[in-house]
Amino acid sequence: MSVHTLRIDEKDVSARAGQTILEAASENGISIPTLCHLEGLSNVGACRLCLVEVAVVGGGTRLAAACVTAAAEEMVIQTDTDRLREYRKMIVELLFAERNHVCSVCVANNHCELQEMAVSQGVDHVRYDYLEPRCDVDLSHPRFGLDHNRCILCTRCVRACDEVEGAHTWDVSGRGTLSRVVTDLNAPWGASETCTSCGKCVMACPTGALFHQSSTVSEMIHERTRLSFLVDAREKKQWHA
Amino acid sequence: MNAPTKAVGQDEAGSGSHPSGDDRFARIDEAMRRHRFEQDALIEVLHAAQEHFGYLRADLLQYIAHGLKLPPSRVHGVATFYHLFTLTPRGKHTCVVCTGTACYVRGVERLLAAIESETGAVPGRTTPDGRITLEVARCVGACGIAPVVVFDGNAEGSQTAESALDRIRKWNDHGEE
Amino acid sequence: MEKNELVSLVEAERASRRPVQVRVCTASACLASRSREVAGRLRSAAGRAGMVDRVDVREVGCLRLCSAGPLVKVEPEGVLYERVGVEQADSIVGAIGGGRAEARIGDPSGPFFARQLPMVLENSGVVEPERIESYLAAGGYGQLDRVLRELTPEEVVEAITRSGLRGRGGAGYPSGLKWATVAKMPPGRKFVICNADEGDPGAFMDRSVLESDPQRVLEGMAIAGYAVGAEQGYVYLRGEHPLTIHRLRLAIDQARRLGVLGSGIFDSRFNFRIDLRIGAGAYVCGEETALMASIEGRRGTPQPRPPYPAQSGLWGSPTLINNVETLANIPAILREGAERFARIGTASSKGTKVFALAGNVCRSGLVEVPMGTSLRTIVEEIGGGAPEGRSIKAVQTGGPSGGCIPASQLDTPVDYESLKALGSIMGSGGMIVMDDRADMVDVARYFMEFCRDESCGKCIPCRAGTVQLHRMLVRIRDGQATRDELHRLERLCEMVKHASLCGLGQAAPSPVLSTLRFFREEYESRLTGG
Numbered sequence: 001m002s003v004h005t006l007r008i009d010e011k012d013v014s015a016r017a018g019q020t021i022l023e024a025a026s027e028n029g030i031s032i033p034t035l036c037h038l039e040g041l042s043n044v045g046a047c048r049l050c051l052v053e054v055a056v057v058g059g060g061t062r063l064a065a066a067c068v069t070a071a072a073e074e075m076v077i078q079t080d081t082d083r084l085r086e087y088r089k090m091i092v093e094l095l096f097a098e099r100n101h102v103c104s105v106c107v108a109n110n111h112c113e114l115q116e117m118a119v120s121q122g123v124d125h126v127r128y129d130y131l132e133p134r135c136d137v138d139l140s141h142p143r144f145g146l147d148h149n150r151c152i153l154c155t156r157c158v159r160a161c162d163e164v165e166g167a168h169t170w171d172v173s174g175r176g177t178l179s180r181v182v183t184d185l186n187a188p189w190g191a192s193e194t195c196t197s198c199g200k201c202v203m204a205c206p207t208g209a210l211f212h213q214s215s216t217v218s219e220m221i222h223e224r225t226r227l228s229f230l231v232d233a234r235e236k237k238q239w240h241a
Numbered sequence: 242m243n244a245p246t247k248a249v250g251q252d253e254a255g256s257g258s259h260p261s262g263d264d265r266f267a268r269i270d271e272a273m274r275r276h277r278f279e280q281d282a283l284i285e286v287l288h289a290a291q292e293h294f295g296y297l298r299a300d301l302l303q304y305i306a307h308g309l310k311l312p313p314s315r316v317h318g319v320a321t322f323y324h325l326f327t328l329t330p331r332g333k334h335t336c337v338v339c340t341g342t343a344c345y346v347r348g349v350e351r352l353l354a355a356i357e358s359e360t361g362a363v364p365g366r367t368t369p370d371g372r373i374t375l376e377v378a379r380c381v382g383a384c385g386i387a388p389v390v391v392f393d394g395n396a397e398g399s400q401t402a403e404s405a406l407d408r409i410r411k412w413n414d415h416g417e418e
Numbered sequence: 419m420e421k422n423e424l425v426s427l428v429e430a431e432r433a434s435r436r437p438v439q440v441r442v443c444t445a446s447a448c449l450a451s452r453s454r455e456v457a458g459r460l461r462s463a464a465g466r467a468g469m470v471d472r473v474d475v476r477e478v479g480c481l482r483l484c485s486a487g488p489l490v491k492v493e494p495e496g497v498l499y500e501r502v503g504v505e506q507a508d509s510i511v512g513a514i515g516g517g518r519a520e521a522r523i524g525d526p527s528g529p530f531f532a533r534q535l536p537m538v539l540e541n542s543g544v545v546e547p548e549r550i551e552s553y554l555a556a557g558g559y560g561q562l563d564r565v566l567r568e569l570t571p572e573e574v575v576e577a578i579t580r581s582g583l584r585g586r587g588g589a590g591y592p593s594g595l596k597w598a599t600v601a602k603m604p605p606g607r608k609f610v611i612c613n614a615d616e617g618d619p620g621a622f623m624d625r626s627v628l629e630s631d632p633q634r635v636l637e638g639m640a641i642a643g644y645a646v647g648a649e650q651g652y653v654y655l656r657g658e659h660p661l662t663i664h665r666l667r668l669a670i671d672q673a674r675r676l677g678v679l680g681s682g683i684f685d686s687r688f689n690f691r692i693d694l695r696i697g698a699g700a701y702v703c704g705e706e707t708a709l710m711a712s713i714e715g716r717r718g719t720p721q722p723r724p725p726y727p728a729q730s731g732l733w734g735s736p737t738l739i740n741n742v743e744t745l746a747n748i749p750a751i752l753r754e755g756a757e758r759f760a761r762i763g764t765a766s767s768k769g770t771k772v773f774a775l776a777g778n779v780c781r782s783g784l785v786e787v788p789m790g791t792s793l794r795t796i797v798e799e800i801g802g803g804a805p806e807g808r809s810i811k812a813v814q815t816g817g818p819s820g821g822c823i824p825a826s827q828l829d830t831p832v833d834y835e836s837l838k839a840l841g842s843i844m845g846s847g848g849m850i851v852m853d854d855r856a857d858m859v860d861v862a863r864y865f866m867e868f869c870r871d872e873s874c875g876k877c878i879p880c881r882a883g884t885v886q887l888h889r890m891l892v893r894i895r896d897g898q899a900t901r902d903e904l905h906r907l908e909r910l911c912e913m914v915k916h917a918s919l920c921g922l923g924q925a926a927p928s929p930v931l932s933t934l935r936f937f938r939e940e941y942e943s944r945l946t947g948g
Binding site (some may be wrong): 044045046047051063065068069070085086089094095097098126128129131135152153172174175176177178179204 | 505531700717721722870871872873874875876877878879881882883884887896906909910913916917918919
């Protein structure tokens, strides 16, 4: 198997052929922020938080999403520059402004990847207009709930349902900032004919958008690693605890 | 599946040789057959469905999902992504105002405002009486004769607020005709 | 159809020509001014005058001067009539062979036409777009025939490379290189896509080419297919233009019936089939990966690149994507020779470029000029400057991904690099003239609204960033923003430009950045306190 050597944050690292920058960094203890990425699911390169600076021949750098960019021989990568920190901060602020994220009353408070991202990126205020869209909460499913106010359109639920469960109950409707995740033909979740109620979408959700109905503020803990457990079990026949 | 309900402002259903009782479903079948029921043909089939039914009712989307063996959410996702597809009935008349750059620099925004206040219509919506659907187009590509308004499918160039309102008033005067 | 049958078809077509041709423009803009009725009246007028065996009334493609339509041209006399009304038909027919019609006469040798160099548009306004015989009689498919007999696929790619042709869709990627990449992929299923999703507001070049000379584009695609080893082509067309769809559908049917598309073309072993795919109203589908998603029947959301379509495109197969104008250049390049083509234009931008000239300009329409022609020549000489004695303030090129070039820079030659240096782009060829009344902050706001509404929503910088940028621009325009807000606008523009997933998002801030560069005082003068 061919191996590439590259440099990430002044550290020489090796990567197997086909590995992404994100995988190579992570194996070498370098953490790159991500939101739409989830172990066990395909990568879409949508949240742009994992952007890193890759040096280009002749000087300067280009930005590349670490989750979808293959690690290549002699790549020189910076994952934590002033510019990247500023961009990441702006992206997180844009997310907070886009929907209604009120952590103090959210089921996922203290267990939320968006909230953690805000903390780790030093977001202490939002410089943009809160759009305050009117968003529905769908409690029609007997066990789960969907709160569009908290959704960041990462599509992890869509991918978990399609790729791991195979039901493809979820998809995205509309476009632009008016996009919404939907079940079936935008029917109430509880009326969905394709949903198997497996709960993988809930496991995948980074925020309080998808939750167990029994949970109240701060109680919703997503079991996100369960998805990679299932995928490894199915594909590699490895049941790691 | 829900029994098909009649589309507002659309032709009567055919004699009912299709199991659903609505011959227009046969047109959808035809489109799907033409593409050998390949899932890639979804957009082509949605075009055909909208052409024959006027808009994409939920039961049509369900029917197409079933026919192409696609998850319903994907059909819904595609139908709502593209602006030419509509999931709500259109009015008797459609007035599409081009808001392309040439039309913009030639003052189409004033023209649009005039139509809005005359008809009470909002772009993308149909008037409550179901008479007029007002839409804006990103660019109809007839920039040489800007500003352009498309009345019931016929593009008219060099429009002014007056000429456009005249056309629309004619629709109103002719009542149900 | 056998080749000798085709030859006799062409001979019959040529023999059927009558001494005088009355050409009526039936492209979109003239049709909107009822040119088809004019054609009908001209035909009956010719009948009444007993001239049916001398006069042909032909419905042709774009005669280019859209603002003066409906246009009628009488050949071989070379008389051009403008704004022709149905009632003028008898008079125009009466004037054939001498005499003066009671109709407005245009100037076919005036600056609008004299400064142009029709190459892509050489058949536009000459051949009948709805009749393949007309294209064949003009030498159409001659290059496909010759290429199949005389050249290897490698030689075709080589010719395109030597011509220096660059993509006419916007970015100007060298076409030969693109073709070579697809050609070098291992044999197997490959595709050629014609990107006819011309979505820039204010752009109608590709639409006009397809409405005027659709067979030419199909011929270009077939040659491309032969060169790269593809047997299947798709034309991805905007759903908004029913006439274009109609003409292209007809063109494909006719080409198939005559066997110039299909199996064993021109008795060779080359097979090529073309299908239409109709878009449904999504600007982002002009982006290559989104376009392919749409052909595959999915939401038109872009994918990260690499892999590039040339390596892994439609259904994972190597795919060549060229825009309409690029493909329309192919037959002319092969006919004239790569070297002759490369002599037209500038050092880095070869050939001609078609522009859709519109906005606050006296003469608007379709313009084809050699690369390197100055903007001034296009907007002042060809376009005749701003109407009502006003002055030109700016010229917008490249649509929502481009920028506004101020009047002070009108001597800039149009080529890929010069326009880029001014913070704009060549784009697909939309060129909108703005006069001294234009509010440049509002122009930026207009384009940002466009990008906001057309953002697919996949990546956050574009989806959420364009919304915020639009709101900031509204506040600045309305005098409700502080200097602090202007700084915020600029920083957000930088982030959206560099962090967005696809070209639409990356270019969305361009109109803002370009107006800030050349018209900054219009922003600054409206700031309040702070």
